[in-house]
Amino acid sequence: MADPADQPSFELDIRPLFSQRDQEAMLIAFDLWDAEDVRDHADEILDQLEAGRMPCYGAWPDEKVAVFRRWVEADAPS
Numbered sequence: 001m002a003d004p005a006d007q008p009s010f011e012l013d014i015r016p017l018f019s020q021r022d023q024e025a026m027l028i029a030f031d032l033w034d035a036e037d038v039r040d041h042a043d044e045i046l047d048q049l050e051a052g053r054m055p056c057y058g059a060w061p062d063e064k065v066a067v068f069r070r071w072v073e074a075d076a077p078s
């Protein structure tokens with residue numbers, strides 16, 4: 001079992017990964033600043049990030065994708 005203190009939080013760890021440009025561009029599909037929306041689409045979002053397809057202006061570095069992956073693997077906590 002992972003130490004609960006290591007559990008990532010949406011507000012502290014995930015929301016700040018998404019810029020205002022990201023958030024506004026993707027409102028057509030979901031709100032990247034909303035924990036519930038990101039949780040509902042977490043697997044597809046992770047696929048896009050891992051493939052380097054999103055954000056469209058340049059792939060995230062691996063460390064940043066890893067933060068998002070850890071949050072998904074921790075069951076996308078708030």
Ligand code: HEM
Binds near residue numbers: 044048
């Ligand atoms: C399920 C996941 C996602 C899907 C299916 C998706 C799909 C799309 C599509 C179809 C567009 C419009 C066409 C294009 O410009 O390529 C778009 C634009 C964009 N997406 Fe996503 N996207 C996803 C996740 C994300 C994420 C996680 C980010 C940020 C980290 C992001 C950032 C952007 C940006 C910045 C644009 C518009 C670029 C601009 O013109 O400023 N998207 N996305």
